[in-house]
Amino acid sequence: MSQMLLIHDQLREMILSLDLGPGERLTERWLEGRFQSSRTPIRAALARLEGEGLVQREGRNWAVAPIDLGEIEALAEFREPLEVTAVRLACARAASADLDGIEEMLNACRSDVPREEWHKIGTDFHVEIARLSGNKFLVAAIDGVMIRLSRARWLEVWTESSREQAWSEHRRILGYIRSGQSEEAAREASAHVRDTRDRLLRSLNADRRGLRARGFAIVGAR
Amino acid sequence: MSQMLLIHDQLREMILSLDLGPGERLTERWLEGRFQSSRTPIRAALARLEGEGLVQREGRNWAVAPIDLGEIEALAEFREPLEVTAVRLACARAASADLDGIEEMLNACRSDVPREEWHKIGTDFHVEIARLSGNKFLVAAIDGVMIRLSRARWLEVWTESSREQAWSEHRRILGYIRSGQSEEAAREASAHVRDTRDRLLRSLNADRRGLRARGFAIVGAR
DNA sequence: AACCTCGTTTTGGTATCCCAAAACAGTATT
DNA sequence: AATACTGTTTTGGGATACCAAAACGAGGTT
Known part of the structure; x- marks a missing residue:
């Protein structure tokens, strides 16, 4: 399976399980370290999660969607x-x-x-x-x-x-x-x-x- | 406005106006030349259009969604x-x-x-x-x-x-x-x-x- | 002490580079 | 002539390099 989908699924799981709190700020660089991968698949995963309503833009950066x-x-x-x-x-x-x-x-x-x-x-x-x-x-x-x-x-x-x-x-x-x-x-x-x-x-x-x-x-x- | 959104809107317009035929194959490299930009924003735009159902994966490559x-x-x-x-x-x-x-x-x-x-x-x-x-x-x-x-x-x-x-x-x-x-x-x-x-x-x-x-x-x- | 200023750092956006796998084509073998 | 093989090309996936703009902070001004 592609790396992007793995990151998508894991990040989604972290959000849905409240492991990442609603409203929490996310930086592509932090995710890069967290998932040991480059920003390319991370950005694709974030774009998907945005479509699912689990992640939002806050100005120029990313955040876990609030409840x-x-x-x-x-x-x-x-x-x-x-x-x-x-x-x-x-x-x-x-x-x-x-x-x-x-x-x-x-x-x-x-x-x-x-x-x-x-x-x-x-x-x-x-x-x-x-x-x-x-x-x-x-x-x-x-x-x-x-x-x-x-x-x-x-x-x-x-x-x-x-x-x-x-x-x-x-x-x-x-x-x-x-x-x-x-x-x-x-x-x-x-x-x-x-x-x-x-x-x-x-x-x-x-x-x-x-x-x-x-x-x-x-x-x-x- | 970001380049990705410009590409997304233009490509979407080309698809909806039937300028690109339903079923037509798209390669990232062709789009690169068509929009005079790199593949990064193109790939993001394609991912969006996939979510809207206007573009699909066909095996490993992209295609305009058929009717x-x-x-x-x-x-x-x-x-x-x-x-x-x-x-x-x-x-x-x-x-x-x-x-x-x-x-x-x-x-x-x-x-x-x-x-x-x-x-x-x-x-x-x-x-x-x-x-x-x-x-x-x-x-x-x-x-x-x-x-x-x-x-x-x-x-x-x-x-x-x-x-x-x-x-x-x-x-x-x-x-x-x-x-x-x-x-x-x-x-x-x-x-x-x-x-x-x-x-x-x-x-x-x-x-x-x-x-x-x-x-x-x-x-x-x- | 409050506030502006300007240089530094960090951020996301983009371009480019590298890679493995799939598609292709030419060639040799039967 | 049909087919199996193999080297080449093209593809998308990922990593990295570079940039401009926004955020931040230390230092100076009032």
């Missing part, structure tokens, strides 16, 4: 019709075997698995449903949304009640898809998007001071 | 809920003065203006409506869709009947937004997306042989 409460609201507004459409198309097009795979994914999360696993599967669930729609643009858009929500979601999987709430919603959506009840599935997906938005904003507002104290840039209303 | 009929169908499926959402939000949030601006845009297209103008305004209409939604992700997504449809739309604006059909649909959408009839506006937007898809696919299938003869790669079903 933006306004953006989380806008994402929910954007995401709702996407998830509804994905779920409707999945009802029409998904084979039963496909749904089995997704159900297994959900089952893999029992209360003893680490938070990282809940976090990952909570993302993958939505992307896999989108995949069943057979529409690559829906997949790409929902994947993009989940990446942008990813850091905030660490807070969502922190408490058991949030996890359980999200999981029961996931199960209901999957159940309706399996029985072909597309309107019920759509309504449930729609509610899930709004509930998730509320959970994320509540958590972020509650922990805002603590996150700021750790040097994380949290911007946006409230 | 893909399957992609046009998938884009319509993806676009429909976006336009519906944008129109609904615009109903709730747009000021009357904003709508005046868009109406003027539409009025600027009389039968004597060149096709280029119809083409541009037909794109801008949708992006501007999206802007009224106040949601940057909707704007970016609809903008991305319109860019990907852009080359096929040259055929749509070719015949007067297509132009007039599209314009009357645009006017109906705008009218419903102005009177705050969000459900009617949504239904109309939805129909417009499907009608446009049908017009594009019909035109492409009709002209397929001719386009192929000009060296344009047209791929996909039918």
Whole structure:
């Protein structure tokens, strides 16, 4: 695999895991040392990450994108019709075997698995449903949304009640898809998007001071 | 402005205007001569254009993206809920003065203006409506869709009947937004997306042989 | 003590250089 | 004549060198 993609993936992982704090300044020279490579592949990787919304320009230099409460609201507004459409198309097009795979994914999360696993599967669930729609643009858009929500979601999987709430919603959506009840599935997906938005904003507002104290840039209303 | 952005914009213009044919091979070395610059900014521009779907990798080298009929169908499926959402939000949030601006845009297209103008305004209409939604992700997504449809739309604006059909649909959408009839506006937007898809696919299938003869790669079903 | 000034350092942007792998073409072999 | 081989060319990927502009700081002025 090309060096640029390796750097992209590693840097992305560092950002999504909050190993690099939101708002942190990045210099191409520091990354050069960190990844033991020249600036050429680093700049390509930064350009990609900028497209994914994980890295931004600040004047002339680079910074890890801050967590933006306004953006989380806008994402929910954007995401709702996407998830509804994905779920409707999945009802029409998904084979039963496909749904089995997704159900297994959900089952893999029992209360003893680490938070990282809940976090990952909570993302993958939505992307896999989108995949069943057979529409690559829906997949790409929902994947993009989940990446942008990813850091905030660490807070969502922190408490058991949030996890359980999200999981029961996931199960209901999957159940309706399996029985072909597309309107019920759509309504449930729609509610899930709004509930998730509320959970994320509540958590972020509650922990805002603590996150700021750790040097994380949290911007946006409230 | 940075050289990379200049190259990006010019190359994009060459692709969208069909000055570079769909499917055409591009080498970094040729572009180097064409734009009188080094490969560094060229490679950055190509990476961007790849993200916009206008340029692809073919094995190890670059090519202008072919026109893909399957992609046009998938884009319509993806676009429909976006336009519906944008129109609904615009109903709730747009000021009357904003709508005046868009109406003027539409009025600027009389039968004597060149096709280029119809083409541009037909794109801008949708992006501007999206802007009224106040949601940057909707704007970016609809903008991305319109860019990907852009080359096929040259055929749509070719015949007067297509132009007039599209314009009357645009006017109906705008009218419903102005009177705050969000459900009617949504239904109309939805129909417009499907009608446009049908017009594009019909035109492409009709002209397929001719386009192929000009060296344009047209791929996909039918 | 506050503020301007000018030289130094650091930054990202660009050009150029080097390399390995893939494409190609000419040649020899069957 | 078809095919396998091999040396050459061309390709994109990466490293390095160079530049202008922005950021920074020490020293001098008020």
